[in-house]
Every structure is written in C-alpha cells, then in structure tokens.
C-alpha cells in the first residue's frame with residue numbers, strides 16, 4: 001500500500017541558451033517525487049524549461065498524492081488511469097501530464113524494486129545499446145560557438161548531432177546548417193529542430209531549402225495542434241518529420257500516426273504523461289513500423305527505447321541531468337545502455353541538488 005508521497009522543487013541554472021519556439025532559456029525546473037510503500041521508495045521526477053514547475057508540484061501535493069495514498073501500488077496502469085481521470089477537467093495534457101508523469105515514474109521504479117527487475121524488462125524490452133546523438137540548444141550561439149559545440153559532440157563519439165534552426169533571418173539558418181554539414185561531413189547524421197517556430201508556408205519553403213544539406217530529420221517545424229500541416233510536410237518534404245516532445249497523451253500521438261503526419265516518433269516520458277502512456281505510444285509506433293527516438297529524459301529513455309522495434313537514436317541532451325545524478329549515464333562508442341539495477345536506476349544526488357532547492 002502507498003503510505004507516503006513527498007516532493008521537492010529545484011531551480012537548476014542553465015548556460016543561457018534558447019530556441020525558436022521557447023525563447024531564451026536560463027533555468028530548468030526539477031520536481032522530484034519519493035513514493036514510499038511497504039519499506040521501499042520509488043523515485044520519480046518531472047522537469048520544465050523554466051516555468052510551470054511550482055504548479056506541477058502543487059498538483060502532485062494537493063490533488064494527485066491524495067488519490068494514491070492508501071492504494072495498492074502494484075497495478076500502475078490502474079493508478080495512471082485514476083490520476084488521469086482525477087484531473088480530467090483541468091487536464092488531458094498540459095501541466096497535469098507533467099504532474100501525473102512524476103508519480104507514474106516513481107510507481108514504475110517502485111514496481112521494479114518490488115520485482116527485482118530493471119525498467120527495460122518491465123517494459124517488455126531487451127537491453128541493448130542504442131545510438132545517441134549530441135543535441136545542442138544553440139539558436140543564439142554565434143556560428144563559431146555553434147561549431148565548437150558540434151566539435152565537442154564529435155569528440156565524444158556521437159554518430160549524430162542536432163542543431164537548432166529558426167533564426168529571424170532564415171539565410172542565417174541556411175549558412176549555419178551548411179557550415180555544420182561541412183564540419184561533420186557526410187558520415188555523421190545531422191538533425192535540425194525548429195521548435196515550432198515556423199508557419200506551415202515557411203516550413204514548406206524553408207524545409208525544402210535545408211533539404212540540400214541532407215538532414216536526418218526535421219523536428220517540430222510548426223505548432224503541434226496542426227496535424228494536417230504536419231501530414232502535408234511529411235508528404236512534400238524529402239526528410240522525415242520528427243515530433244513527440246510537445247504531445248501530452250497517447251491520443252495526440254494516435255492522430256499523428258493515423259494521418260501519417262510524422263516520420264520519427266519521439267518519446268519523452270515526462271511530457272508525454274508518464275512511462276505508462278509512453279509504453280502505449282511505443283506500441284503504436286511498433287504497430288505502424290515507425291522509427292523512434294527520444295527527447296531529454298536520457299536515463300529513462302535508454303530503457304524505454306528498448307521496447308521499440310526500431311529505436312534509431314537516443315537524444316543526449318545539452319541540459320542532461322547527469323551532473324545531478326548519483327550515477328550519470330555512461331556513453332560508450334556513441335551508444336547508451338539501460339541500467340541493470342531494479343527499477344529505473346535513476347537516483348538524484350541530493351548534495352549536488354541542494355544549492356538549487358527552492359519553494
């Protein structure tokens with residue numbers, strides 16, 4: 001039985017950075033959850049890119065924890081439904097998805113501890129290495145800074161790199177992507193990410209021009225509500241369209257898949273509403289034979305992508321939480337593996353987090 005749920009809130013400083021959709025970024029918010037049941041403690045978390053974290057924590061403390069305390073911890077699917085239903089009126093996505101996710105991640109961790117199995121096994125996957133790509137949040141960086149960052153990714157052995165696009169002057173995007181392609185050569189995969197900064201018309205025209213640099217995918221070209229627009233881009237542009245980090249439930253993914261509006265499905269077990277819905281989404285991707293990748297959540301995604309039949313890349317994010325973890329994720333030959341310990345294997349280093357604790 002779930003006996004106790006506690007939360008903490010941190011404001012983690014980021015090197016000032018930004019992208020075309022979310023503007024300037026200098027803070028990551030982290031909400032951690034500890035969920036105690038029968039002598040074990042499951043750990044979970046949610047993050048934001050600077051706003052909304054306190055509301056996520058309040059939803060957990062005031063609205064979701066009372067729905068879980070006193071319940072049996074074992075049936076995670078049923079508990080996820082209970083939380084989703086409990087916030088239905090103010091939910092079906094948005095902040096509610098983040099709050100539910102933090103608890104759902106803790107419930108999966110707890111289940112792993114109880115059963116003595118790593119998350120990858122609970123997810124029905126076979127542990128195996130997944131290629132990782134170096135991912136920058138670099139839109140404001142001058143060109144030489146951008147190239148230095150990419151050189152750093154190459155030095156770490158990543159077989160792919162991603163850069164942000166969506167500068168106010170599109171000619172700068174063209175110049176920057178071409179310069180990165182010249183730097184990395186043809187043997188490295190080059191992803192580009194517009195973070196929803198374009199209109200559909202811009203995406204059609206600009207995506208067509210950037211296709212000259214043979215990008216591996218074009219990520220979040222336009223707002224996520226425009227599924228038909230994504231379907232048109234998927235039909236008319238030569239590179240695959242990647243999306244997922246801004247979708248907050250399996251239903252949203254379902255529409256994208258039904259309308260053939262994406263070419264690479266990206267999971268994020270925090271923004272997608274938890275591990276429970278992410279596994280449903282991966283099952284849909286398998287049914288549709290869609291390649292998968294991940295957004296942020298490097299440690300959890302190393303487990304979950306093993307449940308995909310075609311996991312092409314894990315995103316090794318510039319903001320990765322590694323420096324705040326007891327055991328940072330290991331990258332070997334440009335690949336990552338899920339951890340072997342029971343549960344998620346993710347434990348925060350409270351000493352490293354302590355200076356950033358906030359109310």
Ligand SMILES: [Mg+2]
Nearest residue numbers: 193219220245
């Ligand atoms: Mg992105």
